[in-house]
Each structure stands twice: as C-alpha cells, then as structure tokens.
Amino acid sequence: MTEIIYRIALDTPLRNLFDYLPSTKEQIINIGSRVTVPFGKRKEVIGIVLEISKHSELGIDKLKRVTSIIDNQPILDSNLLKLINWSSRYYHHPIGEVVFSALPVWFRQGKPLDKLYDKYWAITDAGLNIDCNDLIRSPKQAQLLNFFQQHKHLQEDDLLSKFPRCKTVLKKLVDKKWIMSGNAKENINTLHIANRTNEPNKHQREANELIISQLDQHHIYLLDGLTGSGKTEVYLTIMEETLKKEKQCLILLPEIGLTPQVVQRFNKRFKCHIVVQHSGLSDKERGRAWLDAASGKAQIILGTRSAVWMPLKNPGLFIIDEEHDLSYKQQDGLRYSARDILVRRAQQEALSIILGTATPSLESFNNVQLKRYQHLILPERAGESTMPTYHLSDIKGKKMHGAISQALIDEMTLHLENNKQVLLFLNRRGYANQLFCHACGMVAQCERCETPYTFHKSRNKLICHHCDGQRPRPINCNHCHEELLLIGHGTERIEETLKTHFPEKKIVRIDRDTTRRKDAFEHYLNDIQSGQSQILLGTQMLAKGHHFPNVTLTAIIDTDRCLFSTDFRASERLAQLFIQVSGRAGRGKHPGKVFVQTHYPEHELFQTLIHQGYRAYAKKLLAERKLAGLPPYQYMALLRAEDNQSEQCRLFLLKARELFMQLNQKNLSCFGPLPSMIEKRSGRYRWQLIIESDSRNNLHKHLNEWLMQLNMIKLSKKVRWSLDIDPQDMA
Numbered sequence: 209m210t211e212i213i214y215r216i217a218l219d220t221p222l223r224n225l226f227d228y229l230p231s232t233k234e235q236i237i238n239i240g241s242r243v244t245v246p247f248g249k250r251k252e253v254i255g256i257v258l259e260i261s262k263h264s265e266l267g268i269d270k271l272k273r274v275t276s277i278i279d280n281q282p283i284l285d286s287n288l289l290k291l292i293n294w295s296s297r298y299y300h301h302p303i304g305e306v307v308f309s310a311l312p313v314w315f316r317q318g319k320p321l322d323k324l325y326d327k328y329w330a331i332t333d334a335g336l337n338i339d340c341n342d343l344i345r346s347p348k349q350a351q352l353l354n355f356f357q358q359h360k361h362l363q364e365d366d367l368l369s370k371f372p373r374c375k376t377v378l379k380k381l382v383d384k385k386w387i388m389s390g391n392a393k394e395n396i397n398t399l400h401i402a403n404r405t406n407e408p409n410k411h412q413r414e415a416n417e418l419i420i421s422q423l424d425q426h427h428i429y430l431l432d433g434l435t436g437s438g439k440t441e442v443y444l445t446i447m448e449e450t451l452k453k454e455k456q457c458l459i460l461l462p463e464i465g466l467t468p469q470v471v472q473r474f475n476k477r478f479k480c481h482i483v484v485q486h487s488g489l490s491d492k493e494r495g496r497a498w499l500d501a502a503s504g505k506a507q508i509i510l511g512t513r514s515a516v517w518m519p520l521k522n523p524g525l526f527i528i529d530e531e532h533d534l535s536y537k538q539q540d541g542l543r544y545s546a547r548d549i550l551v552r553r554a555q556q557e558a559l560s561i562i563l564g565t566a567t568p569s570l571e572s573f574n575n576v577q578l579k580r581y582q583h584l585i586l587p588e589r590a591g592e593s594t595m596p597t598y599h600l601s602d603i604k605g606k607k608m609h610g611a612i613s614q615a616l617i618d619e620m621t622l623h624l625e626n627n628k629q630v631l632l633f634l635n636r637r638g639y640a641n642q643l644f645c646h647a648c649g650m651v652a653q654c655e656r657c658e659t660p661y662t663f664h665k666s667r668n669k670l671i672c673h674h675c676d677g678q679r680p681r682p683i684n685c686n687h688c689h690e691e692l693l694l695i696g697h698g699t700e701r702i703e704e705t706l707k708t709h710f711p712e713k714k715i716v717r718i719d720r721d722t723t724r725r726k727d728a729f730e731h732y733l734n735d736i737q738s739g740q741s742q743i744l745l746g747t748q749m750l751a752k753g754h755h756f757p758n759v760t761l762t763a764i765i766d767t768d769r770c771l772f773s774t775d776f777r778a779s780e781r782l783a784q785l786f787i788q789v790s791g792r793a794g795r796g797k798h799p800g801k802v803f804v805q806t807h808y809p810e811h812e813l814f815q816t817l818i819h820q821g822y823r824a825y826a827k828k829l830l831a832e833r834k835l836a837g838l839p840p841y842q843y844m845a846l847l848r849a850e851d852n853q854s855e856q857c858r859l860f861l862l863k864a865r866e867l868f869m870q871l872n873q874k875n876l877s878c879f880g881p882l883p884s885m886i887e888k889r890s891g892r893y894r895w896q897l898i899i900e901s902d903s904r905n906n907l908h909k910h911l912n913e914w915l916m917q918l919n920m921i922k923l924s925k926k927v928r929w930s931l932d933i934d935p936q937d938m939a
C-alpha cells in the first residue's frame with residue numbers, strides 16, 4: 209500500500225508546502241487540521257494540512273512523520289482555504305505565512321479548541337422583559353441586568369473581568385430566574401427583529417429593493433451616500449433579509465473605535481448572536497468569535513480588517529463600511545487589502561457585497577465605470593438633517609491664538625452659547641512638531657529616522673512619530689546653549705489654547721495618546737453622546753463614521769501642508785478626510801457649519817469639493833490619473849528594500865531592475881530605484897522600485913518569474929526586501 213503524503217503549511221517565509229507522512233500508515237488526517245511536525249532542528253512545529261498527495265518530489269524514504277494531530281475536525285473549511293490560496297498567489301506571499309496570519313493567535317499557538325469555552329451566564333426571557341428602571345432600589349442589579357440585556361450571553365471570565373465583584377449580585381439575579389448559567393457552547397440561535405423606527409426615503413427604498421431582488425446572486429454594490437444619508441439603515445434592511453434566511457452577515461469597519469457604536473445599533477434592531485473580531489480583544493475572545501462564526505452560531509460578525517478571514521458556515525451577505533479607508537490595507541507582513549479580498553470572497557461564494565462610503569475610492573469609481581460594481585447613490589441626508597454649509601476662512605496675516613484664529617473663537621462661542629457641541633479636527637498629535645534653536649537653526653531630530661521629534665508635554669518627552677523613539681526634552685541647544693523654541697501645534701497644544709479661551713467648557717481630546725487605555729475611547733464617546741463635554745478635539749480617529757447629533761460646528765484647523773504633497777494619492781486622501789470631517793456637522797435637527805482655516809482658500813481642492821461635491825472632484829482626479837498613467841488605470845507593484853546602508857538598497861534594486869528588464873515584456877514599465885519619501889526609518893534606509901502594467905494578468909505572471917530570480921541575487925540575503933501589490937502608502 210502506498211502511503212498518503214500530507215502537504216503541510218508551516219509559518220515560514222519559504223514559499224512551498226512541506227511533505228510529511230502520517231505517524232502510522234493507517235492514520236487519516238483531515239485537510240484544514242492542525243498538526244505538529246518536526247522541522248529543521250525543532251521537534252514540534254505547528255502546521256496545517258493543506259493538501260494530500262500520493263507523490264513527493266523528495267522521495268518517500270526522505271520524509272519525516274507527523275508527530276501529533278491537534279484537531280480531529282478541520283479548523284479551515286474548503287472555501288477559506290481557497291481564499292487563502294488565492295491571497296497567497298495574488299500577493300505573491302508565502303502560503304504558510306498567509307495561513308498563519310489568517311488564524312487567531314490561539315489557533316496559531318496550537319492551543320486546543322475546547323479550552324476556549326468556559327462556563328457561561330445568559331439572560332433568560334424573563335430577564336429580557338424586565339425594565340431596569342424598575343430596579344432603582346438595587347442599582348447594582350440594575351447595572352448587571354442591563355449589561356446582560358445588551359450582551360445576552362457572557363463567558364464567565366469576560367463577565368468577571370468587567371464586574372470583578374459581581375458574584376453576590378449575580379446570585380440574586382439567578383434566584384429571580386433572570387439569569388442562568390450553562391456550560392460550553394450549547395446555546396441556540398434565536399432571531400428577533402425590532403421594527404425600524406423610520407420609513408426609508410425614496411433613495412434608500414430604491415437601493416433596498418434592488419439589492420434584495422438579487423440577494424442570492426453575486427453582485428457588488430457601491431453604496432455612495434453622503435455622510436448621514438442613511439447608509440447604515442440600508443445595511444440594516446439588507447441584513448434583516450439575510451438573517452431571515454438563516455444566513456450570516458459579515459461586516460467590516462475601519463476602526464475599533466467604531467465597533468461599540470455599531471454593535472449598539474445592530475443590537476437595537478436585531479436580538480441575535482453578534483460577535484466582534486478586532487485587535488482589542490483577548491486571544492480567547494478572538495478564538496471564540498472564530499468558532500462561533502465557523503459553527504454558524506454567530507449570525508452577525510463584525511470586525512476590522514482581520515475579520516475578512518472569519519470562517520462562515522452559512523454566509524449570506526458581506527458589507528464593507530467606509531470602503532475607501534486606508535486601514536483596510538495591511539502595511540506589513542502580508543500586505544493585503546481586506547476590501548479587495550472580501551470582494552474576491554463574495555465572488556467565490558456567489559454572494560452580494562455592499563461597499564458603502566460617502567467618499568468612494570478612485571478604484572471603486574473606476575470599477576463602476578467598468579460596470580464591475582453597481583452604483584447606488586443616496587444624494588441627500590436622511591430624516592430631518594441637512595448638509596452643512598462651508599466657510600473658508602482665509603487666515604493669511606490674521607491674528608492667531610496659537611493655531612486658532614479669532615474668527616474661529618468667535619464662531620465657536622456662538623455655537624457653544626446655543627448649547628451645541630463643537631468639533632475641531634487636527635491630524636497631528638502631541639504638543640509641538642519641532643524643537644528649534646533660533647540662534648543656530650538646529651532642529652532636535654531622531655537620528656534613526658532623520659526627522660524632527662515631536663514634543664509631548666504631558667509626558668515631557670520628545671517622541672519620534674516614525675519609530676516611537678523617545679528622549680527627555682532638552683531645554684537648551686547643545687551647540688549654543690540658547691533656549692529651544694517650540695514650533696508648530698499638535699492636539700495637545702490646541703487643547704491648552706482652548707482651555708484659556710473656554711475655561712468653563714469641558715474639552716475632550718481624542719487621539720492615539722489619550723485612547724491608549726482599553727475602553728478609554730468608549731468612555732469619551734459616552735461623554736460626548738451624553739453632552740458632558742462640549743468641545744471635541746481630535747485626529748482622524750474622531751473624524752470617521754461617528755454620529756454626534758448635537759455637533760453643529762466642525763472646524764478644520766490645518767490641512768495646508770497636505771495640499772502640496774508629492775504623493776499622487778494625497779489629494780484623494782485629503783478630499784476624503786475633508787468630506788468625512790465635514791460630515792460630523794449638523795447630523796441632528798440643527799443645521800451644521802464647517803469652518804475651514806487655510807492660507808489657500810482659492811485652492812482647487814476646496815473650491816471643487818465645496819461647490820461641486822466629492823464626485824466632481826473625484827472625476828477630475830481620475831482624469832489626471834489617466835493622463836499620468838497611474839492607478840486605477842495602471843496596476844502597480846512596489847519592491848521595497850531596507851538596509852542600514854543606503855547603497856546596498858540601491859544596488860539590490862538596480863540588480864532587480866536589470867533582471868526585470870530581461871523579462872523583456874511589452875506593457876510593463878519600471879521606475880527607480882528611488883529613495884522612499886521617508887528615506888530613513890528606525891535606522892534603516894529605504895528605497896523602492898515601482899513596476900506598472902495596464903494588464904493585471906500580465907503583471908502578475910511576470911512578477912512570479914521575477915520573484916524567483918530575485919531570490920538568487922546575492923544581496924537578497926542581506927537587505928530586507930518585500931513586495932507590495934497595489935501599494936497604498938508609498939511613503
């Protein structure tokens with residue numbers, strides 16, 4: 209009898225699968241299961257069986273045997289395996305690394321699945337029907353019951369991490385039969401759908417009807433709706449249809465910060481099992497979410513980029529909210545676009561997918577033109593709210609308080625006196641962007657990145673925003689001993705300015721520094737929603753997707769630097785950000801105003817966006833890209849090289865270029881090698897080579913050949929290099 213050969217993926221940068229024999233001749237291992245195998249000097253390495261074969265190029269007598277089987281049931285189904293294989297080919301990335309990056313950490317570490325579920329606590333129907341307001345005399349019970357009413361079902365360790373001393377209160381709720389305990393995973397699916405609170409408007413109805421009429425087929429929709437036009441309501445309607453058919457909905461969001469708000473909204477409409485997947489969860493929680501999705505128990509699966517890999521037993525609908533968002537593209541390791549993979553997945557599983565946004569990417573507009581996507585437009589704000597008006601405030605030569613003009617202070621005062629909230633946007637955290645010596649011109653720089661440090665006042669440190677390197681703040685210049693000046697304004701400094709002008713108002717600042725602590729973001733959002741804070745100041749974390757109905761003024765403090773960037777995507781990005789930030793104003797009953805501080809009010813970007821709208825501006829940009837031969841009209845790949853010696857990068861890329869030229873292909877072009885926009889980061893120099901073609905197939909075919917040759921270049925062992933397909937961030 210010939211032995212079966214198992215072809216196994218290991219977490220290594222090698223591009224192939226590895227052949228092993230079973231531990232005994234009779235042993236059968238399922239495709240998609242985890243095993244341990246000896247590899248190199250290591251005795252037990254975790255692997256995943258991807259294929260079964262009768263032959264091995266190595267010859268059977270050279271093969272080692274599988275040490276143990278971790279899973280009796282496969283953890284990866286055939287659909288997901290197909291997607292993983294496709295991604296490995298499309299991104300030209302080693303298959304083992306793709307498989308392992310798709311899996312939750314718990315699985316990667318080879319931990320057993322049955323350890324994921326502990327004792328759980330769940331709310332009963334009786335408990336669901338209690339009005340927590342009737343429990344005024346037992347506030348602790350009310351609080352806990354309320355939490356259960358929102359979460360339905362909690363693992364004991366999750367419950368205890370939220371309410372460490374809840375045992376006595378819990379027992380009281382159990383005695384009243386409002387809460388019960390259970391073990392492992394036996395809970396069953398239920399689905400209750402609450403009535404929607406508003407009627408869809410004409411545009412929403414047209415979108416709903418079209419999507420629902422073809423729900424069982426593969427279609428890609430670009431739901432292009434203004435901020436606040438009711439896109440989420442459309443999602444909810446389509447999700448309802450999907451859930452009724454006992455199918456699962458997978459929804460991707462750009463930011464963890466948006467999940468609590470969305471979960472809350474989904475919960476209001478659907479009483480069913482919702483799981484979330486994002487980097488803020490524990491390994492165990494992520495593992496459980498994965499299993500619940502795989503078993504079909506989770507009806508709604510919500511998450512950030514990595515949720516694109518969630519296994520689904522009965523997939524019915526995919527949604528990507530804010531499809532244009534850069535966070536869908538992973539910028540290291542497997543540099544994948546979750547949006548593009550999900551579109552592929554929808555095609556593979558013959559499902560409908562909705563890409564929703566107020567500011568579609570140029571790629572998506574192009575796909576509409578090519579008739580790959582169906583374009584659905586929501587041209588007005590839903591309900592009572594109207595689009596905000598714009599005011600371009602020319603600050604040339606004007607009196608400023610720090611980075612804020614007197615005109616803005618006056619405008620803010622008006623809105624605050626009306627008991628409204630004001631949102632200020634600045635995409636720069638920290639206090640000052642430079643520490644500068646007026647006597648000799650010295651700027652305090654991070655040597656590893658050769659870029660200026662940002663001064664962070666609360667920590668009294670200089671921090672490099674490229675490598676996170678830190679050092680104490682020097683007071684005087686070390687050359688001429690003059691006192692150093694603080695140049696530029698970040699959110700921390702603006703907060704200080706605002707405090708002096710509005711001492712009686714509560715200011716909330718939201719950026720990566722203030723939201724480091726778990727739950728901090730959620731906490732701030734609650735303060736905003738409840739009206740406790742009146743002035744909201746933040747970076748783009750605050751700009752995306754949030755619904756703050758009481759904000760009537762949004763101020764864009766400074767985007768002037770971005771108007772003149774050399775990155776060909778900068779204008780698209782800035783326009784999107786501009787519209788998204790503006791979209792936070794006037795989402796309630798009261799009209800909103802967008803106040804833009806700039807030295808260049810006549811700039812085409814502002815003028816077109818304000819007077820003709822985003823779609824008109826995107827059209828202009830598309831025409832420019834076409835003329836310049838840039839994506840989306842060309843397909844691009846970027847070969848990056850990094851080394852502590854700049855010259856090594858250049859030589860490696862020169863050789864790579866030479867090999868590329870020998871492929872001698874028409875319709876392929878090659879630019880570079882050139883230093884990257886950020887030439888040095890964390891002590892390494894960075895160079896790049898750009899490959900372009902107007903045919904995707906052509907590009908990919910030749911990349912395969914080229915990659916094999918790259919591995920032969922001597923320097924390829926020395927410099928760190930990587931290939932980025934459809935690169936988004938060229939810095």
Ligand code: ADP
Pocket residue numbers: 406407408409412433434435436437438439440441442590591592755
């Ligand atoms: P988007 O997702 O496009 O930003 P939302 O779906 O969040 O828009 O809708 C914005 C606001 O308008 C929400 O408060 C929502 O409840 C409300 N809304 C949406 N559709 C309607 C409608 N047809 N009638 C009344 N209000 C609506």
Ligand code: ZN
Pocket residue numbers: 654655656657658672673674675676677890
């Ligand atoms: Zn640095």
